[in-house]
Amino acid sequence: xxxLRLVFRNVFRHKLRTWLTVLGITIxxxxxxxxxxxxxAWYAGVEASSASRxxxxxxxxxxxxxxxxYEERIRQTEGVRIVSGGNWFGGIYIDEKHFFANFAIExxxxxxxxxxxxLPPEQEAAFIRDRKGFVAGRKLVEKYGWKLGDTVTLRGTxxxxxxDFVMRGIYKGRDKNVDETxxxxxxxxxxxxxxxxxxxxxxxxxxxxxxVTRPDIASxxxxxxxxxxxNSIAETLTETEKAFQMSWIAMSQAIVTAIQLVSFVVIVxxxxxxxxxxxxxxxxxxxxxxxxxxxxxxxxxxxxxxxGESLIISMIGCAFGIAFTFPAARAFGDALSxxxxxxxxxxxxxxxxxxAAAVIGTVAxxxxxxxxxxxxxxxxxxxxx
Amino acid sequence: MAEARSIVEIRNVSKSYRRGSQIVPVxxxxxxxxxxxxxxxxMGPSGSGKSTLLNLLAGIDxxxxxxxxxxxxxxxxxxxxxxxxxxxxxxxxxFQFYNLIPVLTAFGNVELPLLLTRLSRKERHxxxxxxxxxxxxxxxxxxxxxxxxxxQQQRVAIARAVVTDPVILxxxxxxGDLDRVSAAxxxxxxxxxxxELGKTIIMVTHDARAAxxxxxxxxxxxxxxxxVSS
Numbered sequence: 001x002x003x004l005r006l007v008f009r010n011v012f013r014h015k016l017r018t019w020l021t022v023l024g025i026t027i028x029x030x031x032x033x034x035x036x037x038x039x040x041a042w043y044a045g046v047e048a049s050s051a052s053r054x055x056x057x058x059x060x061x062x063x064x065x066x067x068x069x070y071e072e073r074i075r076q077t078e079g080v081r082i083v084s085g086g087n088w089f090g091g092i093y094i095d096e097k098h099f100f101a102n103f104a105i106e107x108x109x110x111x112x113x114x115x116x117x118x119l120p121p122e123q124e125a126a127f128i129r130d131r132k133g134f135v136a137g138r139k140l141v142e143k144y145g146w147k148l149g150d151t152v153t154l155r156g157t158x159x160x161x162x163x164d165f166v167m168r169g170i171y172k173g174r175d176k177n178v179d180e181t182x183x184x185x186x187x188x189x190x191x192x193x194x195x196x197x198x199x200x201x202x203x204x205x206x207x208x209x210x211x212v213t214r215p216d217i218a219s220x221x222x223x224x225x226x227x228x229x230x231n232s233i234a235e236t237l238t239e240t241e242k243a244f245q246m247s248w249i250a251m252s253q254a255i256v257t258a259i260q261l262v263s264f265v266v267i268v269x270x271x272x273x274x275x276x277x278x279x280x281x282x283x284x285x286x287x288x289x290x291x292x293x294x295x296x297x298x299x300x301x302x303x304x305x306x307x308g309e310s311l312i313i314s315m316i317g318c319a320f321g322i323a324f325t326f327p328a329a330r331a332f333g334d335a336l337s338x339x340x341x342x343x344x345x346x347x348x349x350x351x352x353x354x355x356a357a358a359v360i361g362t363v364a365x366x367x368x369x370x371x372x373x374x375x376x377x378x379x380x381x382x383x384x385x
Numbered sequence: 386m387a388e389a390r391s392i393v394e395i396r397n398v399s400k401s402y403r404r405g406s407q408i409v410p411v412x413x414x415x416x417x418x419x420x421x422x423x424x425x426x427x428m429g430p431s432g433s434g435k436s437t438l439l440n441l442l443a444g445i446d447x448x449x450x451x452x453x454x455x456x457x458x459x460x461x462x463x464x465x466x467x468x469x470x471x472x473x474x475x476x477x478x479x480f481q482f483y484n485l486i487p488v489l490t491a492f493g494n495v496e497l498p499l500l501l502t503r504l505s506r507k508e509r510h511x512x513x514x515x516x517x518x519x520x521x522x523x524x525x526x527x528x529x530x531x532x533x534x535x536x537q538q539q540r541v542a543i544a545r546a547v548v549t550d551p552v553i554l555x556x557x558x559x560x561g562d563l564d565r566v567s568a569a570x571x572x573x574x575x576x577x578x579x580x581e582l583g584k585t586i587i588m589v590t591h592d593a594r595a596a597x598x599x600x601x602x603x604x605x606x607x608x609x610x611x612x613v614s615s
Contacts, residue, residue, distance in 0.1 A: 002493075002500055006486075006488065006489070009488035009489075010488060013487075013488060287484065288484075288486055291478075291480075291484045291486070292497075293445075293469065294445050294472065294478055295472070295473060295478070295497060296469045296470060296472045296473025296474075296498065296501050297469070297473075297501065298466065298469055376445075376446070377440075377445040377446070378437075378440045378445055378446045381445075381484070
């Protein structure tokens, strides 16, 4: 108790220095937390993926399509419960700055495959009834102020032309890992228009989303599907939804690695600043530590004084950093919702913040403690006066 | 009257320091005893070795050779940890610059050495109050060092030195940073501790007036005793 009281008093002996150090740690923890959240946002699709869903695409590349006829053959494969075909549409709303993901889907099997996408039944029915209908996530609708029945026009890039859609539903995510910024419309609409304008591109599917009967047979089912189409004109590559998402992240792995590296560099820099503060503090108090030793206090007590002070300063900074991370992440997420539809501060990020602050506090105390414990009492006392 | 027994026995103590590649001898083959209840003043010019001798007696520095027996225990044979535990029980320190902990009140500073004892909180409080009362500062318990005069700070330091009832009190220039009036008060207080409580005091001083309060004055020069007077 006495030790704790003494440590707290020491913490605020040089108020300006302490608060400046706390400020530095706050900013470092805030930056660390935001960068870790960016990384989490990058992996949000992976986090949201299900173990009982597979993705089948053209074995050469995702940019090549598969014949629609594959759908029925996949459905007949042992272990397959449900199949939903789809295409990445790549349409642009207003201009390129207003980017959001848009897909052509088969509504019935799609919603059966994705129970985490919550759409009111009457809106789902209205969407299925209307060939030109679309549904969009809550955040996207809020961003553009769309209302049910509104017509929204997308300019096709992969599928040229102006495409008019009528809003029939607004979906919400079952949990916060679900992207609420996506635009879904009927694949039949896309296919019919293709038949008229580019018949050679009709009846082509970009990918099949597959639900398996049990997660533990997913790899067997994937192998069966790929075997089915071996040596065909369009061989398939089937993988778990998680692996599929990871393959997208792998394309930008260098950026993710760079962000990870920067997040740790921030911690190393503040660790050096904190170590310098503690070294200065311990140097100033070397006479006091000598007095403690002269009175009979052991090295452990001196170390506890220094480590205690160091940890308290870093934990105060950590607390402020965490407190500021949430509003900062909200603002960051709003500003970059186009790139990061899901931008939530994960509990793991908070645990990492606390661990980082603990490491900062501990490492910063090592050298001053070692030096203070080793100093001869007579030498320490000579520093006073 | 029977002669008091020796509480401190110093035998053939030598000490030197290394300054770069040079070895500088500070104390050479010192041998003497200090009787229980003695008030000894160690005098001498700067660099004569008096503070080094005091540090050796207090167990905060180590000898090159020789032995120092305090209460029959050879402290030169103790490990760092044992020496720290021994100091906590047996030595009270009074420094020139008081060396109080600035973030602790007078009460907290005096309580500090008692934290290493098995006393309960209540017992510690009683001891601290008694010690501060004995130095006339019972009304300044809640004051921080910067709220006290130099003389008052030194009295707190004396209370801290005596609160554990140590075997010896070592004082290094206890009046060196005080004005004449405060210095006289401190010397009077030390004299009272010696006479009334029978404390053995070993004091290093440059001040002849301070030394006059001691029963015995030993003069050191270049690491050897050159004169002893009562």
